[in-house]
Structure formats: structure tokens, C-alpha cells
Amino acid sequence: MPVGNDNMRKLYHFHGGIHPPSNKTQSTRATIARAPLPAKLVIPLHQHAGETAKPVARVGERVLKGQLIGMPDGIVSSAVHASTSGTITAIDMQLIAHPSGLPNLCATLIPDGEEEWVPRKAIDYRDHSPAGLQHLLRMAGVVGLGGAAFPSDLKLSLDRHKITTLVLNGAECEPYITCDDMLMRERAAEIVQGAEMLRFMLDAEEVLIGIEDNKPEAIASMRAAVAAGGHRRMEVIAVPTVYPGGGAKQLIRVLTGIEVAAGVRSTDKGVQCFNVATAYTVHRAFAHGEPLLSRIVTITGNVLHPRNYEVLIGTPIAELVALGGALPDTDSYIMGGPMMGFPLPSVQVPLVKATNCIIASSKKIFPPPPPVMPCIRCTRCADVCPADLQPQDLFWFAQSREFGRAQAFNLFDCIECGACSYVCPSHIPLVQYYRFAKSEIHAREHDKQLADKARVRHDYREQRIEREKQEKADKLAAREKAAQAARLAGAQPLTAQQQAEQAELETSRAHIRELAQSAVEHADEGTTK
């Protein structure tokens, strides 16, 4: 039951978008529940965009809840903490929730059930500088919970641009997912306070909270919280329900009219966007001194009891599935929504900060797609592309591996929303092709960099050899001269040191000869070919 557009504000429109069946009501009937403590936690050290955190706990060590076990390593990185107290039994490669199905470094934690916290220190953010707060967030392991898991502190570093608007993203446009919805319904005040903190750090003027109009309860609850907290220049705005209206760029466009191009940071345009759950986490980090240890996750799909749970990071997904009660015909599990999620390589992989939803999948709810046919250039995909791309052309170039041309046709503006695949009458897995092309291009750029580096090193080496040759030859000549002079002056026996020097000379001469010889040989090979 969408609320009418009762906002005061003029809303903008972005091109395209689709209206897939939302399937959200199943999991909003019950309130958020806390998942029980599992018998084992596996905490990946790479849960965020960027570099893997460096393990700082030792195997066998007892850790406390909230204790740092992974230190941020590199600029783009974030901290990882023990989600509960217990013993680290292993730090090794384990299967994680990643589309590659490859293992990565994880810390295994056997909880002792005590939930014994490290000392927590609540702070008043107003007493700190933004830079200090940023560091706190980094050490609290706060990353974006909207999906990308990008370290939030980096998004708060202000360089030269004045931020006018902070956008809170409560759109939650993907079907099935309701974790943000439930969070906003139940913990609106904390989200709003988190927003206030983010505003402080960004020195932003206004806060716009965008929520799709298919979530009237969340809108009401958030509006009440804003009113109750007496927040000025903070507005909860109902935005039209259209996928992918929750994409940061799309939401910013709808709320402010500003379009942020690919490769441009939204901060350059005076806007920054955070997910509502991220704001909530920021509030926990400052007001309670708690690092990011758990998050709200929706378990839905082919389960008996679809519902949202607050789950500790590192909990095996199987535990969550058990809470939902997967039906027998379930054949796989999807992390994320049906539009952008991916099938988990195993139901045993641990839950990570980016896990917003687990969908138990069956042939019934996600039937296997019909056969792929060739693209008939009907441009339905272009009609729905929110990035104003020509997906059929991107596909054409990607499938024939013409990466340069795909790039020229703005491949990297694609946000991989999948709207194009959704409408394609030929059922082409378009996004797959774009991901393939993007990662090939990245790999090539990487290779190119390596090649350039190798060229420099090779040239340097050649020069060095040349120089050394020259130097040695000079030295040799000088010595020879000296020796001759000495011989002329009367044969004096050589000192041991002189002898050694001469021997060395001899070998280096031989070496140079050899080098020269091999160069000739190579050249010969070249020309006789």
C-alpha cells in the first residue's frame, strides 16, 4: 500500500528501471529476532572492499567479544573483530561467501558462551575531530552495509569539497530483502542519531532519508523519530518504488536531481550517501563503543518462517537457514536479492558484513531460465537501463571480446543492476558478460602495468650492464697501463692483493667476452630466422 507522494520536495526521475514482484511481505510479519550463539564462528579477514586485514590474534588465544583480530592493512581496508568471546582455533584458508567459490583467510572462533566484552568506551562525537572519528570507525570495522561493504571512514574523508547533502539510503529496492525496512521500523531513533553523527563528520547541511513508498511503516516510524529527536533539516522522503531506485546514484538523482557519473565521486557534487544500517552501526560505534559485530539479515524464500534476524558476523549460514526452516525442495541458497545476489558455494560459509539476505531457492521460486537466444536488438534492455547505457551493444562487444569497444561504449558505467537481463526476451545473462568483460579489462590493465614495470627494469639493467662493462674496461685499461709501467720500471713481484685483483680482472674479462659472444649469437639467431 504505497503512500502517496506527500513529500514537500520535488522529486526527480531517472531513466529506465523495472518493477519486479517485490515478495517482501513474507519476512516483515515478525519482528527482528536475535539468532542464537552458534557453536563455531568463522570470521573472514576480508569482508570489505580493499585489502585483507592482517591477522593479529594467535591460534589458541582466547579473545573477548569485540577484540580486534584483524588489523586494517593498507588505505582501503577495515578492522575485523571477534564477534563473541572464545578461543581462536585456526587462522587458515576457508570457503567464504564469494561468487568465485574460492577460499580465503579466516579466523575460526569457538565461543565460550560468556559473551565477555572488551572494555567499551562510549564517546560524544561532538568532542572529536572528524579525522579522529574516522579513525575510530576504521578501527570499529564499520563498512557500508548497503551491499558494497566499502570502508565507511574513507567515504567520510573530506577533501576540498563542501558537502551540502547527506543521503540516507533506505530504499531497499531489491525484491525479498527487508532487513533495512525492519531496522527502520524498530530502531529508527538510533538510525537518525547515526545520521546526525555522519552529518557532523561531513559537515553536511541537510539530511535526506529516501525510503521507497512500498514501506509505509518504515516511513512513518522514521518520520516519528526525526520529529521526536527534533532534528532540523532532516527529511524522510518517500520515493517511488522502482528497481534499482536504491542504487546510490539513482537515489541521489531522485532526491536531489544530481547525476553522478561513473568515475566521479558523489562528494565532488556535494552529496554523500550511506545506507540506513550503516548509520545505525555508526551510532553503535560512537554512542556505545561497539565495533561492527552483528547485522540484521533476512532469511526468506523457500523457508517455513521467513524473518529478519540479528546475527553475529561469522555465523555459518546453515545456522540461519535452520532458523528459517528450509523446505525440502530447496536446492541452493542465494546471498543478496534475486537481482544482484549470487548463489553460495556452500551453505556452511560464514555470514559476513555484506550479507543482508539469504534466500532459499528452489526450482519453484527461481525457475531455470529458458534457453538463451541471440540478441535481436529489440532494445528493451536499453529502455530499462538506469545508467542510460546500450546494453545490447555492451553485450555484443563483450561476447566477441572486443573489450576496447565495450569500454568506449561506457561499460564501466554499468552498475550491474541486472534490469537489462530481467527484461531481455532472449534471456541473455547480460550482466554476466559485463562482469566478464570488466574483470578481463582489469586483468589486462594489471598486466600492462606489470609489463611497463618489467620494461623499465629491463632497460635499467641493460644500462647498468653497459655501464659496468664500460667501467671495467676502463679500469682494465688503467691497470694494464700501470702494470706495463711497472714492468718497464723493473719486474717487481706482485703483492697478494694485486694478484687477487688481477685474477678478478681475468674472470670479469672472460665474463664480458662471454656476454659479448652471447649477444652476437642472439643476433645471429635473429637474422638467420
Add this chain to the structure above:
Amino acid sequence: MTEYLLILFGAVFVNNVVMVKILGLCPFMGVSKKLEAAIGMGAATTFVLTLASGSSYLINHYLLGPELSYLTTLSFIVVIAGIVQFTEMVVQKTSPPLYQVLGIYLPLITTNCAVLGVPLLNVQLKHNFMESLVFGFGSALGFTMVMVLFAGMRERMEGADVPAIFKGSAIAMVTAGLMSLSFMGFSGLIK
């Protein structure tokens, strides 16, 4: 004026050198794999062909006359070869960026039949100086146009699921055939 326009229109569309007169096919096939290359070749050819049309008219009219008409081919081609080689050297020196674009195509122009064929047609059609120039320019324009369009098609075709034995020049040839089929639609436009 209208008659020049008609000559121009005729040379570009109705009697297109490549599609209808079947001249200049080697560069048409050879330099149309990439759009940029096709544009470069087209520009170079336009320049040379216009110049060749003008100078061959002068040669034919002032140097040869009817008595020496048996020297037409010989003198035309030698002058064309000279123009081409000269242009190449000058462009290379004076405008390296332009040379980047046209350079490698210039030497190929000497052996583009159209460059000799059009001046010969000029003689055969008894064009005067201006008509020769317009006809030469129009033919070159027509050449450039079809080559650029063809290059566009070939670039797109790179992604097509063309049967293995037709990949490359075979399907290009078939495409040229269908293009020439399409150009037959212009027939009769200028009587």
C-alpha cells in the same frame, strides 16, 4: 550550377565508383577493417583524386591533344604517381599528425584503379575542366562514403556469429555484394 550538382550526385550515388563502376576495390576491401583507417584512406584518396582529375585534364588538353592521345594512360599515371609520392613526402614532413592518419595509405593510392579510371572516364565523357574536377571529387567522395559505411559494417560484423569459412574476406565480399545490390536502387535516378 545544377549540372555540376547533378554530376556530383551522380558520381557519389548513381554511378558510385566502387559499387557501380567497380573501381578502387582493393583499398575498399583492404582498408575497411577499421573505421578510422577508412576515413583516413578516404581523405587521402579524395585529395589525390581531385588533384589527379584536374591535372590530367590539363595534360590531356594542353600537352597531348588528339595526336598524342596514345600517351594518355602513360602520362596520367606517371603524373599521379608523382603527385602521390610528393604528397606523401610533404605531409610526412609538415604535418606528422596528418601523416599518422594518411601516411600509410598514400603509397597505396597509386595502385587504386579509380585514381586512373576516373581521369580516363573524364576524357571519355568529354568533361571540361570544372566538370573533371567535380567528377573527380564526387567519385572520391562516393568512394570515401561507401568505404566508411563498409568499415562501419565490418566493425560491427566482428562480433557476429559468421560461419568459420566465411569469416574475414568472404563475408566482407558478400556484404559488398549486398551493398552493391542496394546501390542498384539508385539506377535510373540520373538519366
Add this chain to the structure above:
Amino acid sequence: MLSALLVMSAIAAVLGAVLGFAAIKFHTEGNPLVDKIDDVLPQTQCGQCSYPGCKPYATAIAAGEADINRCPPGGEEGIRKLAELLGVEFKPFGEDAVPKAKSLAVIDESTCIGCTLCIQACPVDAIAGAAKQMHTVIASECTGCELCVAPCPVDCISMQVIGEKIANWKWKYPVYAMTATT
């Protein structure tokens, strides 16, 4: 006959003079093509192309002496790029030159006698160590050219294929089984 000779001589003389003039006046040299080709080559410097490194191979290609399909480390993609650059047809690898999986040299530290032979062989200075001390390969610099393998007197250098990790994982080309509905 005479007039014919006169006319043609005049044309030839004028043209010849102009061309000779232009040849000197507008003389240029240098071949930027070599650099362009070299840019495409992978800089592995392995010599598998039968030239002593990438640059010489690039020079040979530019001079029209070498085929474009001689560089296995560049892969088919490399040939394709060369073909595009030079405007020639793509040409697959011959029987003799087949690209291998990308790998890294690894020195068995317990066997290494510190002879420095591998250091001298490495074209990109990717081996660190001094005489009579154990040597190690700087993984980030190694191009996998294998030139250090042969000189080692105690055979302690082995090439290890770089496996797939999350960091270098790539999305695969979408391939689907054909339907059996023919």
C-alpha cells in the same frame, strides 16, 4: 614521335626534379612503429620469440622480418593486438610456439649455493642475493620468463604456476551447454 618524346620528357623531368627536391627537403627518419609494437609485447624478455628480448622482436616485426605470432607470453590476445596495429590478418600460433600458463620462479632455498648465475640471467633483476648467499625471487618483479632455470648448476629453481586466488579471480565467459533439442 618527337613530340611524344618531348612531352613525356618534360613531364618526367619536372616530376623527377620535384621529387628529388622533396626527398631531401622533406626528409624524415625514425620509426615510431617499433615503440608501438614494443608497447604491445608483454616485456617478459624471455626470448621465446627467438630474439634476445621484446625490443629486438619489435624491431624485427617493424622491419617486416618476423611474423606476428612468435611471442607465446603475449598469448593470442597479443597477436590480435599486433594484427590490429599493423593492419594484417590474425595468425594463430604455430606448432612450436604455444603459450604456457603464467608462472613464477621459485628458488629452493635449501639447495641454493649462491652462485649468482641466475641473477646474471634474469633480464629484469628479479632475483635478490649476493655471492655465496641464498637467493630469492622477488615475486612481484618476476615475469616468469624461465631464463633463470637453465643456468642454475644445482637445479634449484622451479617454475610454479600462479594459481587462482580471490585477488586475481576473474569472472568467466558465460558458456552454457547446448540444448539437446536438435
Add this chain to the structure above:
Amino acid sequence: MTLQEFKDILYNGVWKQNTGLVQLLGMCPILAVSSSVVNGVSLGLATAVVMSLSGAAIAPIRDFVPNEARIPVFILIIAVLVTVIQFTMNAYMYSLFVVLGIFIPLIVTNCIVLARIEAFASKNPALQSALDGLAMGLGLTAVLAVLGGIREIFGHGTLLSGIDLVFGDAAKAWVITVVPNYHGFLLAILPPGAFITLGMLIAGKNWLNLRAEQKLKGGSATITPVNGGCAPATR
């Protein structure tokens, strides 16, 4: 010249580097004059003669020509040879000359002539150059003959029509009517037909090459279908 060299040059010219099917040079006459076997073969032979003679003429003088005058001089020599042939045909095979029309003088710019001069005659002795020119020319003639044959049969249902232009009226009887009462598929003798038929010939050569390659590899290598969304498939 050794026998092997002779064979190599011949094989190279007629098949491996065939101008019409592989190098795609000398296309204009191939496409324009191949509407019948007789036209095609006549022009092909004329071209072969020019190529052979020019190869022989240019190989010995190549070292005396300064670089900047190279192309003009080569072209000049070719032009002279072509014009000589043109006059000869004009004098003694007038009707054929009329049919081949503008394409006789255009042998001068027939790309393949200069291309072979540059690629072969400027690096090899006269005899080899002459043979190379001849072989290339014969390769061209072969393509012209086949192309002409196919187009003539499809277009008119005949073969060898116009033979009387070469051998006089008596030869009229040699014309073979392949399909009697044929409606005439005009497309085949018009330019589009020329292009498409040549495309088919090139594909045919590709097919033969491919088959030969597969035989070499041991047969089983069928072309695996590429699957890029171009073929129906299930995920």
C-alpha cells in the same frame, strides 16, 4: 633457378597467395570482367603477360632507381607495357578489346602488378620475377575463369559465350548451353553477383584449407560451435 624454387613460385602464385582469393588484390578486373569465361580469361591472360614482362623488366634495373623515383619509374614501365598490349589487342582483337573496355588500361593500376613488383621483383632476379608474375597472373586467370564460368551459367545458362570474339565467327558453335530454356538469373552477371560469387569462392578455399588442416591434425577436429549467446543454450 632450381626445380624446387620453380615449383614454389608456381604454387605460391597460383594457389597459396592467390591474388583473387587470398591477397584480395587486383579485384576490380576480377569483379568487373568476370561476367563470362571468355572475358575473364582474356583479361587474366593479358594481365599475366604484363606481370611477367614487368617483373622481368624491373628486376634488372631495380638498383639504378633512386628511392624517391621508385614508384613513378615502376609505374611508368608497367604503363608502357600495358599500352603496348592495349594497342596490340586493339589492332588484332578489336571486338574483345571493346568488351574489356576500360579495364585494359587499368591493368596499369591493377594493384597486384605493382604489389608483386614491390614484393618480389625488387628483391629477386629477372627470371624468377618473370615466373612469379606469370604464376600470379595465372592464379588470377584461374579465378577469373571459375568466377566467369559460375556467373555465366547462373546468369545465362551458357558457357563460353563470346568465344567468337577471340576466335572469329566460326567459334560461335563452341558455345555450350548448359541449361536450355533458362530464365536467366540476372543478378549473377551484375556487380552484386560478382561480389557474392567471389565471396563464395573465398569461402570455398577456406573450406578446402580447413579440411586439409584437419586431415593433417588427424581428422577429429570439427569446428566447435562458439557459444556467445549466439546459440540457444540452457544455463
Add this chain to the structure above:
Amino acid sequence: MFFSPLISKSDSVSAIMLKVLLALLPGIVLYVWYFGPAILVSITLASLTALGTEALMLKLRDRPIMPFLKDNSALLTAWLLALSIPPLAPWWMVVVGTAFAIAIAKHLYGGLGNNMFNPAMVGYAVLIISFPAQMTHWIAPHGMVISELTFPQQLDFIFHDVLPNSDTLDALTMATPLDTLKTHLHLDQPMRQILDMPIYGRFAGHGSEMVALGFLLGGLYLLASRIISWHIPAAFLGTLFVLAGIFHLVDPAHYAGPLFHWFAGASMLGAFFILTDPVSSPTTNNGRLIYAAGAGLLTYLIRVFGGFPDGVAFATLLMNICVPLIVLYTQPKVFGKKGSQP
């Protein structure tokens, strides 16, 4: 393994093609009404040939056959080709045209979705160039000529090239309205007098204008069901209208009016069914406008000044050649790179 998105809208290529086939039905029904059932014979013949050729080519190309035979695109090509040639065309012409269209214009490029030229129009162009005589023998609408062939006699003609004893082809067939107009203008007859001939109806050819109306109807259905966008029909018919309007206003004695050009020849079929072929037309909206306007201009030029009575087919093919470049130069600005921002 399967990947996101995991859900999709239920539509398919074959359903789209089927809808286009359905949209042709009003036109076909009117065709049969005015010109008799011979057209059904050529449609059937063309359909069979198209399916056969498609299957053969798929087999040769080592591609699955059934999924493609079921996509209906070959049928569509066949129907459009059959509708653009004279219904009395001998059977071998239908076969040659269709086979050429499917085998060469479509499958040499890689089949469905890969062809650069409109296959049906390639087939048409091949036929009119190769067999111009047969391509000018159109059935006259009912009551137009002295004697009419019965259906069996028509079959006899199509399959055996046999006419009933006394009749000559000339007495049974006539040129199309566009062709007749051209012929008589050539003879310096004034427009008024020509258009008073019985072959002409309310605004174009008698009978054929109604068929065009049928195609217009089907076209509107395609627009409504969003299978085609408005750009191509609007730009094509608009250009034709403007050009014909200008010439007609300046010299009404020699140039027919806009309505005539709309309802004569293949204008309606072209505007809604032929130029809109998604595979061989541009994919950008601006590109579609340019493409269709160009086709309108060429159609008018060829009709009025050129060597063929109707220009739709050649205009389509000529514009097909331009499609890659049109698409290249009309790429829409992507998100965030547009000029208009608040």
C-alpha cells in the same frame, strides 16, 4: 551454475515474432478479399522454403535446429517477402527469393540477430533485379480487367507457367498503381487524368489502399503492444508526407499528393513491419529517426525520379548500410554525463 538476476520477465523472441505475424493478418485478409487467394499460395510456399532453408543452414552451421525453427523469425521473413512480390509470381521465383534471403542475407552473417541487411528486402531486391518481367505482373483487383483467372487457373500459372488458352498475360495482369502512375507521367499525361483511371481508388490504388490500411491497423497494434517504437513509422511517414506535400503543392500536375504516397506501394508495410525490423535497424532513438527519415527520402527519390516503381525495399537496404555508423554517432549520453543538471 546460474547467476543473477535470477528472475526474468516472461517474454520470448518467438512470442514477439508471433505477434508481428498476427499483426500482418488484417492486411492479408484484405489482400485476399480484393485480390483473391493466390497470395496465400505464395505465403505458404515462402514459409515452407524459409523453414527448409533455415533448417538446412542451421545444420550446415552446426547449430541447434528446433529452437531456431520455433522462433518464427524465418516465417516472418517469408511472409514479408511474399507480401511484397506479385502473387502470380511463378513458384520458383518465390523459392529463389526466400532461399536467398534466409541463406545469404541471414545465415551467412550468423543467423537470427546477426544479419546486417533486412533479409526479406534482400530477397525482394534480388528478384526485381533478376526477374523484372515477372515482377511487374500483378493481379488486378476484382473487376479491373477483362477476364480474371479462377483460383485453379492461378495455381496452374504459378506452378506450370500455363495460361488458359485465349488469355494473354497482358489481359490478366496490370502494373501497380505506382508503376502505372510512372508510366503515364512518362507519356506526359496530366495527373488528374491518370488518377481518374479505374485502377485508382479513394486516395491510392483501388484495393491496394485498403490492404495498406490493414497494415496500418496491424502496425498500430504493434505500437500499442510496444513491440516497435513510434520513431521509425513516424519519421518515415512524416518525411514521405512532407516531401510529397512540397512537390505536390509546387506542381500538382506531375507529383502525386502525400496521401497517395502513404497508401500506395509498400509505404505502410515498410513503415510498420519492414523498417522496424529490430535486427537491421538502429538501436538508438535518435538513430531511428535519422534512419527512417533517410529511408523516407530515398523512397520518395526512387519512386519519383528513379528506375523502380517503388523504393521502399532499396531505401531500406541503403539505410541498412548506414546503421552501424548511425548507431555509433547517436549514442545517448550516459547517466551523469548529460548536460541538463539542476
Add this chain to the structure above:
Amino acid sequence: MRRTIAKASILTALNLLFFAVIGTALLAITYQLTHEPIARSEEQEKLKLVTQIAPPETYDNDIIKDSKELKADELLGNDDTTIAYLGRLKGEPSIAVLQVIAPDGYSGRISLIMSIHSDGRIGGVRVISHRETPGLGDYIEIAKSKWITGFDGKSLDNPGDSGWKVKKDGGSFDYMAGATITPRAVVKAVHKALQYFAQHREELFKQNTASPGKGKAVRGEGDKK
């Protein structure tokens, strides 16, 4: 040795000159040798055409030599001078061969050559060049059909003014269904040429004064076919 500009110019010029002289000489010699036979074959070719429509027994002079330049005339349909060949039998005018153009063919001009006996009867008509649609309008070529021989023996009064039309328009000349424009054009042109002959007969057969040879050759527009 550094090459100076002047030196290089002279060197190149000499080189080119050398080859140009040799080449030109070779060419000139060939030309001298062949231009006789060429002229002969061209004449023969003309004669061949002329004899098709003007049988040798109708004249005894050298018809190719006995020619006259005609100014352009609306009735001949041309806009350039043409050559008429005049046949005489025992000095008496017997037959004239005219070049005629039918301007309104389906796709442009149709060039014809026709002969008219001195009594106004047509000796024969042939199409020299045309651009009519192959397979439809090209039945006017003798190689394709006998249609063109339908003019043989016709004259201004046979079939008379109203008969000089195709049958479809109520005249007496045949046509091929579906292609009436072409025959209409040809019939009209031939009819007009007869009128021209009737008007200019005397002047035409006046003994030759102008020098023959120059002007437009028989072969029409040099169309490539």
C-alpha cells in the same frame, strides 16, 4: 657524400627522364606499328554494323568514306553532331545510314542506328547502346529478340501516322507485356527519323564536300555494359 637538393633533383629527374624516354620511344614505335591495323579494325567494325542494315548490294561506293556530318536536330533526338553514311548505287543515292537517339527510354537514352532507302523505306534498325532494364526492356537488342526487325521495310505511309505507335496504344508495333515504355521510345524515335529524312533528303545526298573522319564515331555513348 651529402646529397644536396640540387643534386638530388637533377639525379632523380635524369633517372625518370631516362626511363620516360625509353618508354615513350617504345610506345611511339608500337603506336606507329599498330595504328594502321587499329584504324582498319575500327572501320571494319563500323562496316559490319552498317552492312547489317544496309546490305552490300544496295550500294557500290565506299560507304564509310562517303559520310557527312549532321547538325544536331530535334528529330534525330541528339544534341551533338553525328555522322551519316551515304550509299550510292552507280552514283545515284540509294541508302542513308543515320544515327538516332531515343531520349525517353525507361532509364535514359537509347542510341540507334538505322538505314533508310532513298525511297523512304527503312532498311533496318539496330540498337547501339541503351540502359533499359536487363531482362525486361532489353528485347530491343537484336541479340535478345527479333523485335527490332519489325521496322524493316516500314516507311512514313506504311503504316501511316496513326500506326506509328505500339499496339497497346492502338498502333501497329508489337511490344512485350510489362515493358511498353521502351518500345514506345524506339518507335517514336524511328518515326521522327523518317520525318527527318523526308525533310532533308536532298541536302543529305548532295555530293560530299566536307572532310569525313572526324566527329562522333558510330559507337554511341561509350557506355560500359
